[in-house]
Amino acid sequence: MKRTSTIASTLVLAGILTACSSSATHSNAAPASSVATSASVSAGSSSMPANTAMPANTAMITIKNFGFTVVGPITPGQKVMIHNEDSEAHTVTADSGNAFDVNVPASSTATLTAPAKAGTYKFHCNFHANMHGTLTVG
Known part of the structure; x- marks a missing residue:
């Protein structure tokens, strides 16, 4: 009985850690993408996407x-x-x-x-x- 209780506790803890880890990954994913985009734009990308329109006065x-x-x-x-x-x-x-x-x-x-x-x-x-x-x- 004690072994079953330990296994159940371990599974619950693993589930909680996975959920926490998963939510942390999701909350960090968007800012990391934004940072990369901002950095590439401000640094002057070495290549320009084909569908990027230049402003008329550029x-x-x-x-x-x-x-x-x-x-x-x-x-x-x-x-x-x-x-x-x-x-x-x-x-x-x-x-x-x-x-x-x-x-x-x-x-x-x-x-x-x-x-x-x-x-x-x-x-x-x-x-x-x-x-x-x-x-x-x-």
Whole structure:
């Protein structure tokens, strides 16, 4: 009889611990997911989901296959996101003056601040002489 009582007590205790463990897992699961999402967004994800729409006023330079694609419009002083899809590091460096010079590690993102003065700014990659682009600020 004592053995049956001990087994029953053990099973009840195991059930309670399992229930507590299960509820703790559920209560921690959502915040962990939220934290991971927030961290990946704030850190600048190295890849962007295909179904993510960019806000209409987002200025962006995409580096892909050793070429630049600029999406605007770009206003003076605006933050411009640079997304490097290549497996090598690049720079976005103004051809003349020091308007901007940004290192963009492989498969990552960076930002630059558009010049405060409207105009056309030609730029290049310091690492790859054949890479050129134009940033039009208006």
